[in-house]
Amino acid sequence: MTTSPSASMTAYGVLADQTPVNQVTLTNSNGVSVDVINYGGIITRIETPDAKGEMGNIVLGLDNLEAYTKATTYYGAIIGRFGNRIANGKFTLNGTEYQLATNDGDNHLHGGVQGFDKKVWNMTPFTTQNSAGVTLSLVSPDGDQGYPGEVTTEVTYTLTNNNTLDMQFIATTSKPTIINMTQHSYFNLAGKGDILDHQMQINSKAITPVDGGLIPTGELMDVAGTPFDFRTAKAIGQDIKASNEQLKLGKGYDHNFVLKDTPSNELVEAATVYEANSGRTLTVYTEEPAVQFYSGNFLDGSTQQASGLVHNFRSGFCLEPQHFPDAPNQPTFPSTTLLPGDVYSTRIVYEFGTK
Template sequence: MKQTTPLSPCARHYIVGLITAAMLGACSPASQHSAAVTSPVKAEQAAMKASQSISERPYGHLADGTEVKLVTLKNAMGVELDVISYGGIITRLLTPDARGQLDDIVLGLDSLDDYVAGSPYFGALIGRYGNRIANGRFSLDGETFQLDTNDGVNHLHGGVKGFDKQVWDMQSFTTEHSVGVTLTLISPDGDQGYPGTLVTQVVYELDNDNQLDIGFSATTDKPTIINLTQHSYFNLAGQGDILEHQLMIPAASITPVGEGLIPTGEFMAVAGTPFDFRTAKAIGRDIEADHPQLKLGLGYDHNFVLKAQPDNELILAARVSEPTTGRVLEVLTVEPAVQFYSGNFLDGSLNGKGTDYGQRSGFCLEPQHHPDSPNQSHFPSTVLRPGQTYQSRIVYRFTTE
């Protein structure tokens, strides 16, 4: 495996400065509102802006002394989001139910030490490559690269020290109708076995329409692969299992998996199977059905195909509603697929926020390119080359019914 060449602090700050101006304006969701920020602000808009807030405090230190910060974003409607610089992790997300009662709808742990000791990617940014790569190996331009194998013989979510376990630079911002934070990370050439120095920027922007808009961008100095996503575990009731949540995914097919949950390379129609969520149904309705794919994943842990090829069109990837609270989560993305994971491997051994996280106490909806795409030539490409800018977008929309 190629060894990582660490960057000096001066080099890191220099590169961050160079890319921030180039990438933030073009790729940040905040740039969509630049005209509004400079326009006259009406009285009601000023009052709304005044009720927005951003605060920052220390969250802890890693063993090497690196400080980790926590930023709290609060919009004018009372929605609050906590994000820490370690892993870009969303540790808390308060949203209202149909009666206006706020509750935390994401699974999380109680301290930095808990996240470092072991977390199943609760709330984290995932990179360089979300999901699995078979045997941790891929070829690009005639050269074979061996990545860390941290999921049996396979590579999962960026490796032993993926983006979920690295400290990001964080800078907060405010616009006329939103609050946000920009996270920047430099992944050096050879990091976890990946080629090229990758400069990544992620923007979390919480607006006053109760939308969390997440913009991703990245550049590289060598050909590489990339597949970024966000890995929050949701429970719209706040606690308990998620089996009665009503889920709709407008996907006609999945990429079925074999051993190790690696895609076989085929596409399987969902019609007539437990994977048909084109009409909303309870997550738990078919989760114990006698189907070989469910047995492999111990439930749902599959890639649902949304479009044949990626493009810049923001589409609905999933809609989830919770009948007792009336909360609704819509997930929109430009990605060609979404991984639906029903929390099958949670076993009660993790505790946070005053509860034990048992099996299926949270669900994940991770927009992405298909797993193992570097080894499946007919899947949409995840190659990024020098001179190109990787861009992606996920929107979480919170409403009630």
């Protein structure tokens, strides 16, 4: 007997200022389920079946609200206004220089000290015949973290009966500004151990190489003949210890992989991951021109979750679809400018499967 998709809301916790935080549990007709809290729009849990049909959580998460408020790892969060790094936290738009909050050395990372990952969103669950979802909305005031313009944004997570989590991001602004949103879930398809044996394919023939501050140099680097060539599936750990300057700078993989020669709103397959012991697969689709592949190089075992999974070095990986890092300061990169009257729109899809 198949059940109808469901979306149920429960109390999750209370912030220090007494703001209540809720959690929505989305479940599809196949028993796949996703938990989302309205603090940061964080995905705290994704349960999918393995090849034997046994359910298990495939994302890194924390066990309570206080842990999420203290975390600096962006577990499962909505990232904005600007994903990834902006050099020295500065950019110039229409002749005006803006200074953003710096929270990664001299640089601005993932929206600043209080980015979208640290905000309380409005949250409305919904169901349709073939899906369960939640719509999150937020107004970011003019000057928030140094950004110009009041930005109104809406993120919708839709869990379908096709075992996809379809995510739509929309934003508008009152003044010219920049925006580059993404989702920051850490995956471990085995639900335990490290991710070095996961087989990954990334449909990219070039990365944007970085300097010592992990800021793009402005060039494109062909992946052929380098540890960054994932055009054919290989283990994440196969080349991660290779003698390579870019791997040294990133302490592993923490790089922007180019997916499109020219930006478009076409949904493309960015990457596919397979974990042999569980048989689980993850495929990531996006409208974005690039994806950041991060191999969990800064996880240090200081956090864990109730399942017993300790967040050790490389115990999770991220695939964060995005525009290129530092794009406002790199004239050859696709633009991240949003103007009043225009609508920022992008889409990311996680497809869960087994083989």
